[in-house]
Amino acid sequence: MKTSFSLSGLVRENVKKLIPYSSARDEFSGKGSVFLDANENPNENGVNRYPDPMQKELKLRLGELKGVHPENLLLGNGSDEVIDLLFRAFCEPNIDNVIICTPTYGMYEVAAGINAIENRGVPLTADFQPDVDAVLVAADEKSKLLFLCSPNNPTANLLSESKLVRLLGDFQGIVIVDEAYVDFAPGKSLIDKLDKYPNLVILQTLSKAWGMAGIRLGIGLASKEVIRILNRIKPPYNVNCLTQTKALELLKSEDSYKDQVKNIIEERDKLMVFLSDLSFVEKVYPTDANFILIRVNNARGLYDFLLADEIIIRDRSKIKSLGNCVRISIGTNQENTILRNSLTKFDLKS
Numbered sequence: 634m635k636t637s638f639s640l641s642g643l644v645r646e647n648v649k650k651l652i653p654y655s656s657a658r659d660e661f662s663g664k665g666s667v668f669l670d671a672n673e674n675p676n677e678n679g680v681n682r683y684p685d686p687m688q689k690e691l692k693l694r695l696g697e698l699k700g701v702h703p704e705n706l707l708l709g710n711g712s713d714e715v716i717d718l719l720f721r722a723f724c725e726p727n728i729d730n731v732i733i734c735t736p737t738y739g740m741y742e743v744a745a746g747i748n749a750i751e752n753r754g755v756p757l758t759a760d761f762q763p764d765v766d767a768v769l770v771a772a773d774e775k776s777k778l779l780f781l782c783s784p785n786n787p788t789a790n791l792l793s794e795s796k797l798v799r800l801l802g803d804f805q806g807i808v809i810v811d812e813a814y815v816d817f818a819p820g821k822s823l824i825d826k827l828d829k830y831p832n833l834v835i836l837q838t839l840s841k842a843w844g845m846a847g848i849r850l851g852i853g854l855a856s857k858e859v860i861r862i863l864n865r866i867k868p869p870y871n872v873n874c875l876t877q878t879k880a881l882e883l884l885k886s887e888d889s890y891k892d893q894v895k896n897i898i899e900e901r902d903k904l905m906v907f908l909s910d911l912s913f914v915e916k917v918y919p920t921d922a923n924f925i926l927i928r929v930n931n932a933r934g935l936y937d938f939l940l941a942d943e944i945i946i947r948d949r950s951k952i953k954s955l956g957n958c959v960r961i962s963i964g965t966n967q968e969n970t971i972l973r974n975s976l977t978k979f980d981l982k983s
């Protein structure tokens with residue numbers, strides 16, 4: 634158990650004092666059958682009622698899947714909403730700062746900007762691992778959040794668990810480990826560390842392995858105390874009823890999810906071998922995710938060539954330390970064949 638951690642000392646004063654909005658559906662307990670409390674249109678059409686603000690049924694199912702109590706879960710309109718709530722709960726605009734281990738997912742920096750919070754970027758080491766000492770040197774008493782992404786986007790690698798554990802022990806604020814791609818990785822989630830580290834917040838999402846990017850459902854996993862604070866400030870009905878219903882339906886298909894993950898990993902490994910043989914590819918980075926980062930001799934040229942064949946990849950070459958790098962998501966077998974054909978054409982002309 635981490636000692637010397639004061640959650641209350643990290644929470645913004647206005648959040649501590651806030652009287653949260655109390656929605657109609659929060660205010661009664663017991664059984665209701667005639668709902669005249671929320672100014673809804675009473676004519677049934679499947680969506681005329683407000684959704685459950687606390688998503689109880691969905692959290693029960695996710696709790697079962699993740700092996701945690703529903704009180705350790707916060708659901709958001711994508712993990713992007715959970716990221717924003719973390720800023721609003723813990724970071725005082727124009728006063729506090731956050732540390733982001735870069736290069737990484739761009740929304741942490743954007744959320745910092747939106748919330749007027751200084752971003753202290755600390756570069757990952759040459760092998761894209763956290764530089765623990767540099768993070769601790771960059772941090773001061775105003776450093777409220779530390780963002781780490783494992784497997785990291787766009788570098789695709791898992792972060793070293795022992796380094797994450799050191800940071801959980803030594804960083805004085807909240808440590809956010811974004812596990813959006815963990816389902817594709819051989820290592821396991823840090824969920825079993827939640828009891829030991831009250832400063833740990835894990836982000837997961839249904840947008841990747843579970844195939845539900847379109848319904849927007851992100852998951853925050855943390856201590857009950859942290860979740861209670863985030864619940865106080867979240868928009869009351871932040872997960873709509875279509876999302877809750879669809880997620881519950883698709884979360885029943887655990888076998889199909891597992892088959893799809895297995896298939897994506899097989900396709901990824903085939904593509905890794907193929908890419909390594911192309912003359913214009915200078916480096917294929919190891920991957921623990923559903924995408925591959927490669928360094929080529931002319932990132933923009935490759936991007937434009939594939940675009941002409943209607944294949945869209947992500948040009949990451951503008952990012953410091955990722956010169957001439959592009960990121961390629963793993964598609965279906967058929968899509969990957971189309972990609973390979975186009976890459977072969979590019980190789981012949983290079």
Ligand SMILES: Cc1ncc(COP(=O)(O)O)c(C=O)c1O
Pocket residue numbers: 710711712713714738782786811813814837838839840846849850851852
């Ligand atoms: C590391 C990482 N976290 C979070 C997200 C966004 O997740 P969501 O769709 O749940 O907002 C992404 C999307 O690409 C991502 O790469």
